[in-house]
Amino acid sequence: MANKKRAFISFDYDNDEKIKMFLAGQAKNPDSPFEFKDNSVRDHLTGDWQQKVRRRMANIDVVVVLCGKHTHTAKGVSAELTIAKELKKPYFLLAGYSGGGCKKPTSASSTDKLYKWTWENLKLLLAGNR
Template structure:
């Protein structure tokens, strides 16, 4: 299967460690994706939104890494909103196995949060949801 370009959305203030773990996984020899871009810590104004829109428009799929405070992360909510507007496939990935993780406020009630396993991740990248 062709490698997919992935945008990783995450709560920069609370879940930067999750993003680094995903970067580590992306280095596996059988990885079906390349991390193309990710959330940044910038003030949300018109310029920020334009930059994020451009970044997301250049990827194949968006991964929303969900942690304990994702519901309060305005940037993650905006990134998911943009992904939906651009009709980019996306999935919610539960960042912590042993903690309660929350969805961004712009997630739909029907958006499932998937456990972070290597097999799930590989399937999700290629539309297995």
């Protein structure tokens, strides 16, 4: 598929690395509208990790925020979403688990919708339908 969106995936490293791998795997589907470009960094990296995130986000088209059951406590995810907003990067919040209980990062606004993760929804969201 031509013109794939370059996606930065923000997620809670401590609790949701498995679902990030599922999303990265979907990027490999032949009809995938996105490519996995970069992802969250751990906030205990040396140096200014937020500046590293800014550099990583500079060349992406969209930020996918994977929301799990503990995302509201993940300071790094909240900071990454704030950076995406500052850089005016389009983003959306994706519920990482179908059973419910997924939480938004604390930097999400009350109007930020938490979208259900299905293949069709993902393709629509990446196309800008949000």
